[in-house]
Every structure is written in C-alpha cells, then in structure tokens.
Amino acid sequence: MGKLTTHVLDTANGRPGAGIKVELFALSGDARRALKTVTTNDDGRCDAPLLEGEALAKGEYELVFHAGDYFAALGASVPEPRFVDRVVLRFGIADAGSHYHVPLLVSPWSYSTYRGS
Template identity: 85%
Template sequence: MGKLTTHVLDTANGRPGADIKIELFALSGDSRRALKTTTTNHDGRCNEPLLEGDTLAVGEYELVFHAGDYFASIGTKVPEPRFVDQVVLRFGIADAGAHYHVPLLVSPWSYSTYRGS
C-alpha cells in the first residue's frame, strides 16, 4: 500500500522541528487543490501519513512547510523579511503503490530535501 510521509529536522539547533504547520496540495496544470493541513509532533513527524492507500494517486504535489513561523516561535532572531519563511517543495508521485518520504532539513538560512525511505 502506497503512502506519503514527511518529517522536519531543525539543522540550526540539532533537533526535530516540532509544531511546524504543513500544508499539502495536489497540482494539476495551473490549479492547486488543498488536500490536508497538519502539524509536526514533538519528533518532527506527522502522527499519520499525509496520504495513503486510495488517497495516494500518481501526480504532482506540493508541500508547504511554515518554517519561518517555527523559528520565530522558538525565539530565533532573524531579519524581516525572513530569508527562509515558507518552504515550498514540489514533487511527483510516479508509483501510487510505493512509499514516498519527503523530509525537510531546515535552518533560518537554508533547506534541503531528498526522497527518503
């Protein structure tokens, strides 16, 4: 059964990114459809897959991580406007039966991702 999961690591402070708002959208041409809004737990993970089973379909998706709000909430001093604020990751699902894990490694100054396992 396929599923989509994520987690966030705060690389500036060496800890999980807890209480970060994440929005998931399905993309189709120029349209964007909201699928889910969630928040990371104390371990920087979501309590359940973002999509799984029949809700996971082949197509293009977008995750929006509200990283700037997270860093502000933990007291990180950053200039306004923020250098890293909302991190938008666009990716494709080619096999709806596979596990797609899309982690975010983030600091107030940079971010990276990869297809995890």
C-alpha cells in the same frame, strides 16, 4: 500500499522540528487543490501518513512548511523579511503503490530535501 510521509529536522538547533504547520496540495497544471493541513509532533513527524492507499494517486504534489513561523516562535534572531519563511516543495508521485518520504532539513538560512525511505 503506497503512502506519503514527511518529517522536519531543525538543523540550526540539532533537533526535530516540532510544531511546524505543513500544508499538502494536489497540483493539476496551474490549479492547486488543498488536501490536508497538519502540525508536526514532538519528533518532527506527522502522526499519520499524509496520504495512503487509494488517496495516494500518481501526479504532482506540493508541501508547504511554515518554517519561518517555527523559528520566530523559538525566538531566532532573523531579519524581516525572513530569508527562509515558507518552504515550498513540489514533487511527483510516479508509482502510487510506493512509499514516498519527503523530509525537510531546515534552518533560518537554508533548507534541503531528498526522497527518503
């Protein structure tokens, strides 16, 4: 059974990104359909897969991480406008029967991602 998961690591402070709002959208051409909004737990993860089983379909998706709000809440000294604010990751699901893990490593100045396991 396929599933989509994510987690956030705060690389500036060396800890999980807890309490970060994450939005999930399905994409179809220029159209964007909201699927789910969650908040990361104390371990920087979601309490359940974002999508799994029949809900996970082949196609294009977008995750939006509200990282700027997270760092602001921590009291990070960053300029306005923020250099890193909302991190938008667009990716494709080619095999709906597989596990797609899309982590975010983030600081107020940079971010990266990869397909994890």
